[in-house]
Amino acid sequence: MDSLFIITSLLKILGILFVVILPMVSYAVYAERRVSAFIQDRLGPNRVGPAGLFQPIADMFKLLLKEDFTPRAANTFYYWLAPCLAVMPAIITIAVVPFGSTLFGVPMVIADVNVGILFVFAIASLGVYGIVIGGWASNSKYPFLGGIRSSAQMLSYELSLGLAVVPVFLVVGSLRLTSVVRYQIEHGWFIAPFVGDWANPWKWLLAIPMIISFLVFMIAMFAETNRLPFDLPEAEQELAGGYNTEYSSMKFALYFLGEYAAMITGSAVIVTLFFGGWHFPGIPDGSHGWIFGLINIAVFFAKVAVMIFFFMWVRWTFPRFRYDQLMRLGWLFFFEIALVNIFLVAAIIPFYRS
Amino acid sequence: MSPFLFWIFALLTVIFGAAVVVNRNPVASALSLVVSFLGLSALFMSLDAFFVGIIQVLVYAGAVMVLFLFIIMLLNLRAEEERRINWLALAGGVAVALALLIQIFLVISRFDPARKTFPPLPGSTIDDVRNIGALLFSNYNLPFQIVGVLVLVATIGVVLLSKRELR
Numbered sequence: 368m369d370s371l372f373i374i375t376s377l378l379k380i381l382g383i384l385f386v387v388i389l390p391m392v393s394y395a396v397y398a399e400r401r402v403s404a405f406i407q408d409r410l411g412p413n414r415v416g417p418a419g420l421f422q423p424i425a426d427m428f429k430l431l432l433k434e435d436f437t438p439r440a441a442n443t444f445y446y447w448l449a450p451c452l453a454v455m456p457a458i459i460t461i462a463v464v465p466f467g468s469t470l471f472g473v474p475m476v477i478a479d480v481n482v483g484i485l486f487v488f489a490i491a492s493l494g495v496y497g498i499v500i501g502g503w504a505s506n507s508k509y510p511f512l513g514g515i516r517s518s519a520q521m522l523s524y525e526l527s528l529g530l531a532v533v534p535v536f537l538v539v540g541s542l543r544l545t546s547v548v549r550y551q552i553e554h555g556w557f558i559a560p561f562v563g564d565w566a567n568p569w570k571w572l573l574a575i576p577m578i579i580s581f582l583v584f585m586i587a588m589f590a591e592t593n594r595l596p597f598d599l600p601e602a603e604q605e606l607a608g609g610y611n612t613e614y615s616s617m618k619f620a621l622y623f624l625g626e627y628a629a630m631i632t633g634s635a636v637i638v639t640l641f642f643g644g645w646h647f648p649g650i651p652d653g654s655h656g657w658i659f660g661l662i663n664i665a666v667f668f669a670k671v672a673v674m675i676f677f678f679m680w681v682r683w684t685f686p687r688f689r690y691d692q693l694m695r696l697g698w699l700f701f702f703e704i705a706l707v708n709i710f711l712v713a714a715i716i717p718f719y720r721s
Numbered sequence: 722m723s724p725f726l727f728w729i730f731a732l733l734t735v736i737f738g739a740a741v742v743v744n745r746n747p748v749a750s751a752l753s754l755v756v757s758f759l760g761l762s763a764l765f766m767s768l769d770a771f772f773v774g775i776i777q778v779l780v781y782a783g784a785v786m787v788l789f790l791f792i793i794m795l796l797n798l799r800a801e802e803e804r805r806i807n808w809l810a811l812a813g814g815v816a817v818a819l820a821l822l823i824q825i826f827l828v829i830s831r832f833d834p835a836r837k838t839f840p841p842l843p844g845s846t847i848d849d850v851r852n853i854g855a856l857l858f859s860n861y862n863l864p865f866q867i868v869g870v871l872v873l874v875a876t877i878g879v880v881l882l883s884k885r886e887l888r
Binding site: 445480481482485486488489490492493495496499500503511514515518519521522525541542 | 748752755771772775776778779782783784787788790791794795848849850
């Protein structure tokens with residue numbers, strides 16, 4: 368292992384974490400409040416700094432200065448461990464997502480492993496521990512119910528999530544996320560395949576199951592990140608706040624950060640799989656100069672921001688599902704759609720390739 | 722792979738594997754098993770077997786253990802924590818484990834290939850996902866199909882058992 372590789376990897380990790388992800392998380396919270404206010408015809412936080420832009424910083428100081436209270440009946444070790452477990456998986460997942468083409472010849476992905484999407488699923492499935500352990504260690508009724516709900520919900524929707532993404536890899540022929548982006552540059556984004564082989568009618572037929580696959584994947588992602596309309600684990604009206612009821616101060620904030628970090632990485636995965644990653648028609652990749660490398664990165668995060676806005680839009684538009692409805696939807700509807708979709712794509716591919 | 726990393730992950734796997742048995746609290750045991758799985762998967766990945774390593778995390782740490790935890794949390798934990806140690810059973814267990822350990826050491830010390838250092842495998846950048854897929858669907862197609870039928874039978878069985886009224 369040469370030292371150049373280690374240095375660039377460290378720079379990429381530090382850069383993506385402290386320059387992009389963590390500020391993005393704190394400003395996603397601010398954006399959520401502004402967007403919700405806009406949708407409900409309110410003003411939202413607009414006092415701290417211009418248009419309330421310093422609100423996240425003020426919030427951070429507020430949360431740090433609050434009393435950090437540990438309930439007497441709680442299992443202290445796990446009570447402290449759980450918030451960390453909630454944040455870590457969401458941040459680790461970003462390691463395999465290509466967030467840009469190349470910058471000065473260095474590929475803009477931290478770890479380009481050949482099992483890319485499996486890595487995302489594996490690490491994301493560890494995220495449930497933070498919630499379950501937090502709910503259990505609080506030793507309190509409502510958090511416990513929240514934890515139980517969360518584990519059942521995440522396990523159920525992981526199936527749809529995993530099956531919905533299979534068509535993408537049937538078409539691309541590789542689990543590597545950079546290959547997925549590369550394929551979409553040549554053949555057009557999966558959600559809008561307007562590039563290359565126009566005359567092939569099978570390509571247009573293939574677009575239909577791809578869009579179904581995208582819809583199932585996105586809806587399962589809502590459930591996986593515990594966002595409305597599937598935020599049953601933290602339903603305020605039913606569970607007094609859910610798994611994080613007993614948490615205060617920075618530990619509560621960590622849960623909050625974990626949820627938003629999961630939303631950002633989820634959006635990043637959706638953008639990579641279905642929206643062409645860092646590619647935008649007409650913009651060359653980083654091999655044509657470092658300025659294009661930077662633009663590619665900007666394009667990627669702009670797409671992620673649009674996706675996050677969509678997440679927020681959905682949250683403030685739809686009411687919450689009932690728990691049995693959620694389970695029925697997951698097991699009897701999305702699971703079957705995703706499964707049939709795989710057969711459909713597999714049947715079309717031989718004609719498309721010939 | 723640097724031996725330093727190997728020792729870290731090997732120790733992680735073994736220590737947390739022991740913690741599964743030693744811990745009195747079932748939740749702590751289950752979580753120790755998760756950490757042990759993570760260490761094991763790191764060992765796989767350090768041997769360039771990314772697919773096996775990540776499946777280890779995805780299936781065992783991510784799905785099976787979450788279900789375990791789910792069940793354990795619904796049980797009464799106090800009963801397990803207050804149970805007293807049966808010394809006779811403990812002695813028997815330790816004796817069996819020791820016998821196995823001695824046996825393994827004896828076999829390994831007489832097994833010549835175990836002492837050789839193998840040359841590194843040629844082409845460590847091969848696509849292991851593709852290789853495993855190709856093997857499953859060519860050489861091991863029949864066992865693969867049988868496993869598929871087995872899983873289907875199990876699924877149908879679960880659906881049948883969880884039906885409220887049996888006809």
